[in-house]
Amino acid sequence: MIRATTFAGKTVAVFGLGGSGVAAAQSLVAGGADVAVWDDGVAAREAAAASGFKVVDLSSADWTTFAAFILAPGVPLTHPEPHWTVVKAREAGVEVIGDVELFCRARAMVAPKSAFIAITGTNGKSTTTALIAHLLRELGFDTQMGGNIGKAILTLEPPAQDRVHVVEMSSYQIDLTPSVHPSVGVLLNVTPDHLDRHGTIEHYASVKERLVSAADAAVVAIDDKWTGQVAARLEDSGRLYPITVGRGAVLVPRLYAIGSSLFVHEKSGSYATSEEVVQLDGIPSLRGAHNVQNALAALGALRALQELADRGEVELTVNGVPHRIWDIERIAQALKSFPGLAHRMEQVGQTDQVLFINDSKATNADSTDKALSSxxxxxxxxxxxxxxxxxxxxxxxxxxxxxxxxxxxEAENAFAQTLEGQVDYVRCGSLEAAVTAAAHDAGLERGCETVVLFSPACASFDQFRNFEERGDAFRRIVEMLPGVSKSRGTV
Incomplete structure (x- = not known):
């Protein structure tokens, strides 16, 4: 656990008692703060009280006693309107921050030159985060991964000179992290998403930009309108590492792809050379054009971190001994052993001719586009x-x-209208009915391999708590089908 000692001896309010909220409260208590917690849900409050937290009704509390207010990232900060707790905090002049901000302040206090890589983007950030962490571990580094993926950030081991933190950050988390200052910030893409929480795509893009603008080195994919504009604004900073999958980029990239081959563009004085790093063909977990970009971003983060270390801006050690990251041969081997992510193009079962693919993490059309194109x-x-x-x-x-x-x-009727006359469709209502029908129809094909692809292009909240629960349900349903053998891995 990371102890939030920056609020020792002060009173702090925490709202939202999910995983990150509870971790924040534990971190603050461990760091010596007096913590008042609250949640709109009775069950969450009862669980907090049973765990020994001081449960305080924030609707009637004296907000002038709070040194800070820790808000769970899923609670509205600005749109469609600020949550009532945010209104009260602002009226009392109390800063509103999140759990990642507590991590950033702890890092600044105990190990400001420790390696910290933060990844954001509309799509691909979880795969990229997991891939960066995998590469660093394979290269021998003590690597901690969390944030918007896996563990809440404050449950990780604390910052240290021989430890690298790889953190996925959603736009909600960036909004609540005013002092974010990663060693390397990664921005993958920006497409319309979460506009109910940010109002406009311009505001959404500006939140994403904050992360890379604050970084010592910025890895920015320059293949869409919004990220291209971000890169252009950072071009003269000397901190930019542009990457492209080959869509006619204006800026000279540091890493680029020709097909599925990844290259690094090295600069030395007036000379420049390009060197192939790896060929992704034959790596099942990195199949598809979207994974070409994800892999480029991971390589960009490692290249940027190495150059920061060469300049003495970050400390990269293993057991106290300086250790290089940028080793092309070892990186290429580590890419080949990447296992992929659950719920992202995950093969969960098969028959003699049907593959069942769990892509529950595809919560918007842009993400499903990547799955269909594979x-x-x-x-x-x-x-x-x-x-x-x-x-x-x-x-x-x-x-x-x-x-x-x-x-x-909920999207059943709207999607049916879009598909009418173009794609044969069936209204199924439930996931179980859909899997049963799709498995039956796919099994009728003869002489070719077919795919039952669960890539919803939607959020899960109408029928499930989150995309993980939805993906787990798909897997269970598939495994109960007659003739299906279980399998794990990505395609």
Whole structure:
């Protein structure tokens, strides 16, 4: 655990008692703070009280006694309107921050030159975060991974000169981290998402930009409008590491791809050379154009971190001995052993001719675009849930690959209207009904391999608590089908 000693002897309020909120309260208590916790849910408050926390009704509390207010990232800060606790905090002049801010302050106090890589973007950030952490571990570094993936950040081991923190950050978390200052910030892409929480895409993009603007080195994918603009603003900073998958970038990239081959562009004085790092063909966990970008971003983060270490701006040691990151041969081998992520293009079962793919993490159309483009055809597609802005109209170029769609959740009718006359579809309502129908239809094909692809293009909150629960449900349903053998891995 990381102890938040920066609030020792002070009173701090915490709202939202999910994983990150409870971890924040524990960290503050361990650091010597007097902590008042609250949640809108009775069960969460009762659990906190049973764990020994001081539960205080923040609606009637004296906010002038609080030195800070720790808000869970899922609670509205600005849009559609600030949560009532945020209003009270602002009226009392109390700063509103999140758990990652507590980590950043702890790092600044105990190990300001320790390596800290922060990753954001609309899509791909979890895979990129996991890939960076995997590479660093394979290279021998003590690597801590968390934030918006896996463990709450304050449950990790504390910052130290021989430890690297790799942290996924959502836009919500960035909004609550005013002093964020990573060694390396990574921005993958910006597409319309979470606009109910940010109001406009311009505001959403500006929040993402904050992360890389504050970093010692900024790895920015320059292949979409918004990230291209961010890179242009950082071009003269001397901190920019542009990456591109080869879409006619204006800036000279530090890393780029030709097909699935990844190259690094090295500069030395007036000379420049390009060197191939790895060929991704044959690495199942990094299949598809989206993973080319994810792998480039991971390589960019390692290259940037090495150069920061060369300049003495970060400390990279193993057992107290300086240790290099940038070793192309070892990096290439480590890429080949990356296992991939659960719920992201995860193969969870198969029959003689049908693959069952769990892509529950695809919570918007842009993410599902990557999944659909990974298969040539014969796709039996399960989609639906709580739709995001724009629905699935952007997926029209892939409709020819889809044999039939199986629609579930709140988006069922809206998706049916989009698919009408273009893709054969069935309204299924529930995930279980959709899987059963898709498995039956895919099994009728003869002479070719078919894919039952669960890539919802929607949030999960209409029928599930989160995409993990939704993906686990898909896996269980598939494993109960007759003739299906269990399998794990990504494709």
């Amino acid at each position: 298969f040539q055809g014969d796709i039996y597609w399960i989609a639906g849930g709580r739709a995001k802005s724009g629905g699935i109209t952007s997926l029209a170029p892939h409709f020819g690959r889809i044999r039939r769609a199986y629609l579930i959740g």
